[in-house]
Amino acid sequence: MLPLSLLKTAQSHPMLVELKNGETYNGHLVSCDSWMNINLRDVICTSKDGDRFWRMPECYIRGSTIKYLRIPDEVIDMVKEDAQAKSRNRTEMNKNRGGNASQNQRGGRPGGNRNNVGNRPGQGYGGPGNNAMRLGGAAGQGNRLPHAAKNRK
Amino acid sequence: MADKKVGGGNNDGKEKRRKESILDLSKYLEKQIRVKFAGGREASGILKGYDALLNLVLDNTVEYLRDSDEPYKLTETNRSLGLVVCRGTALVLICPQDGVESIANPFITQ
Numbered sequence: 700m701l702p703l704s705l706l707k708t709a710q711s712h713p714m715l716v717e718l719k720n721g722e723t724y725n726g727h728l729v730s731c732d733s734w735m736n737i738n739l740r741d742v743i744c745t746s747k748d749g750d751r752f753w754r755m756p757e758c759y760i761r762g763s764t765i766k767y768l769r770i771p772d773e774v775i776d777m778v779k780e781d782a783q784a785k786s787r788n789r790t791e792m793n794k795n796r797g798g799n800a801s802q803n804q805r806g807g808r809p810g811g812n813r814n815n816v817g818n819r820p821g822q823g824y825g826g827p828g829n830n831a832m833r834l835g836g837a838a839g840q841g842n843r844l845p846h847a848a849k850n851r852k
Numbered sequence: 853m854a855d856k857k858v859g860g861g862n863n864d865g866k867e868k869r870r871k872e873s874i875l876d877l878s879k880y881l882e883k884q885i886r887v888k889f890a891g892g893r894e895a896s897g898i899l900k901g902y903d904a905l906l907n908l909v910l911d912n913t914v915e916y917l918r919d920s921d922e923p924y925k926l927t928e929t930n931r932s933l934g935l936v937v938c939r940g941t942a943l944v945l946i947c948p949q950d951g952v953e954s955i956a957n958p959f960i961t962q
Contacts, residue, residue, distance in 0.1 A: 718944065718945075720892065720944070730874040731874065732873075732874045736873075736874060736875070737874075738874055738875060742947075743955075743958055746925070748925075750957075751925075751954065752954070752955050752956065752957055752958060753952055753953065753954050753955065754951070754952070754953050754955050754958075755947045755948075755951060755952045756947075756948065756950075756951040756952075757947060757948065758945055758946065758947035759874075759875045759945065759946040759947065760944070760945050761906075761943055761944050761945070764890065764944045764945075
């Protein structure tokens with residue numbers, strides 16, 4: 700369960716957002732991005748001391764100023780469905796990527812060898828060590844890396 | 853950079869842009885907006901321009917002053933700033949000034 704996928708799932712739901720400065724914003728989430736910047740609609744702003752209130756039709760809040768968000772309980776169930784759908788996609792992609800990974804592995808070997816040559820002076824141990832890690836990475840974790848890159852996008 | 857979205861340009865997806873902001877500031881152009889800054893300052897002014905980093909150009913800007921001992925409470929006093937550039941990284945909140953009103957406690961208090 701990723702925080703940002705929960706938040707994304709919570710779009711159009713009501714929520715409470717507390718900022719680092721203590722102000723809270725109650726409103727419906729319109730949109731959010733990977734920085735947790737958010738757009739709210741039909742917002743009620745409450746001052747830090749909790750005794751003054753403002754109504755605003757909409758507002759944009761910078762993600763880096765958010766302390767936390769309270770999200771309705773039912774949203775969590777909807778995320779799970781999303782997650783399952785995603786993991787199904789992921790396994791399919793992994794099947795495809797498996798071929799690529801083995802290609803990468805083959806492609807990686809000459810590079811590793813070149814490294815060995817480069818590390819000749821006094822780094823006999825370090826060279827093969829790095830090489831082994833590299834091959835391990837290509838074979839074992841090759842599938843993960845594209846995902847990490849994809850998620851960051 | 854050519855692929856950056858700037859100043860109310862209506863980008864119809866011809867050129868690839870890195871990432872579209874979830875905030876479409878073009879709808880606020882020439883309108884009065886309210887901004888809050890990191891540290892607690894608040895101001896409002898007419899949006900004249902903006903960029904992808906959320907730097908803003910505000911005209912006829914008014915800063916709402918605060919008490920020195922209650923830094924988050926606005927006082928009645930204002931300070932006129934005129935034409936300003938707001939640094940995007942310092943912005944905490946942006947909302948249209950239109951429709952912002954002080955209200956009584958809308959939550960049930962028991």
